[in-house]
Amino acid sequence: MNYVVSHPWFQTWVAALIAVLVTTLIHRAAQMVLMRATRSSITVQAVIQAVRTPAGIALPLMALQAVWQGAPDDLRYIDKVRHLNGLLLIAAITWVLVRVVQGFANGLIASHPVDVEDNANARRILTQTRVISRSAMTVLVVIGAAMMLLTFPGAKQLGASLLASAGLIGIVGGLAAKPVFSNFISGLQIALAQPIRIDDVLIVEGEWGRVEEITGSYVVLRIWDDRRLIIPLSYFIEKPFQNWTRSSAQLLGSVFFYVDFGMPIAPLRAEVERIVRAAPQWDQRFFNLQVTDTTERTMQVRVLCTAASSGQAFDLRCLVREELLAFMQREYPQYLPLHRLHTEERAGRVDGNNLDAATVRNDALAAGPSPAA
Structure with a gap:
């Protein structure tokens, strides 16, 4: 027992345990209060439910990071523990932000159901929300991964050397990634300008069908005989097509x-x-x-x-x-x-x-x- 109490890590581990317990209790209490306080808002409740699990991980990691930062610098392995906890914290925060966007999108869609007779406005909101939320989640994941990479000391030197010799490689990579970026920009244009929406009736390449799904790179058109036509997003920006329900379903x-x-x-x-x-x-x-x-x-x-x-x-x-x-x-x-x-x-x-x-x-x-x- 004396050995445990006299161990250099004893006080740090006790502080870490207390921090985890306190933040867990705070998380559960805050969740109950917020759920009761936001019962009248479908969107806010959807966000709270979506971030429940990642927030329950991110809050203890934040408290632990504070404990590790306050620990003596001469503790063995403290630097590695700080780095590992920092990586986990960045991942957890990225997860929280992604779930916030996802929860907000789900709540907004639930607030505007499309199973009504006049659903033009609901379909507009559904299309914009899905496309923009998916684009935002992709950007958040990329930023989170970049921040995790930058925590490694060698990553900065590696990045500088890559930039110094990336002339030809950058050109080749840019040409190879052109369809990806084209579809990404087209997705944002479709979300904002609304040339098509979910459940719109279109004539594309001589085929009649309804827009079943809009992803970050393509559109799924359900043909009248239950076939599916997969069309890149850039098609709807660069080529003409018929939209029978652009302003009204009539x-x-x-x-x-x-x-x-x-x-x-x-x-x-x-x-x-x-x-x-x-x-x-x-x-x-x-x-x-x-x-x-x-x-x-x-x-x-x-x-x-x-x-x-x-x-x-x-x-x-x-x-x-x-x-x-x-x-x-x-x-x-x-x-x-x-x-x-x-x-x-x-x-x-x-x-x-x-x-x-x-x-x-x-x-x-x-x-x-x-x-x-």
Whole structure:
């Protein structure tokens, strides 16, 4: 017992034990008080919950660092203990800062749910928060690692020698890292300018899909048939694309038909009104039917109708196309497009009196865009 009490490290270890116990009690008490005091704030509570574990490690390390700094300099291994504790403290503080950013992002997203009908503002906040928080966490980790490296005496000399001879290597490395930095800057531009957001409906490279995820380097586009299109972030800054939900999820859908010139338009217009008004996908904004073009054989009829979202617009277009086609087949089959093929009754003679007219009816043309349109 006398040997333990008389050991040079005895007082230092006792002080370290007391410091750990006190900071642990302070951490638990502070956590309980803060959780009760911030019950009305989802964001602040998310931050407190996120930093609970790393803060429980960082606070004792801070207290221990103070104990080691106050210990006599002639203690054996004190310098190594100080250095090791300093490295752990930098790592713990970096962890705390990363979790603060992550908790704030999660709380902000939870405060603006996207599972509502009008979620344009929530999707904007979701996209900005995710992209910026991931970029910030990456920067914090890099800074923390750099600070840990700088605690080693040889690291400064190594850095100076690398800088002195890094001309060509720096150029090669810069060219190699160009896509990484390009995507990083593009991510910040997307977060601030908002050309795309989570759950936006896009047409990219001829594919129709929704933005499922935005990472620090690429965007995951969920195609309508459940395929995934992976696109670099820089694509959305450098190339054009279609965004169907940029300012609103509401869309105007179109359906095209080709009919004979004898088709009366008034009954078609009345049938379109009946179909659209009875459709649950219609958002009560607008619909009409117009003759928009003619060819030498047919006229083009266009139906416009609105819906609250791209999915409902697609379903509404399909419904209008099917029911209007059934109406024409039932009430006006004679006015569906016809192609007349004249065959000669006798070989080698082309005479109007000797021509046998054979009429071949084609299927009605219901030209509508593909699912990606």
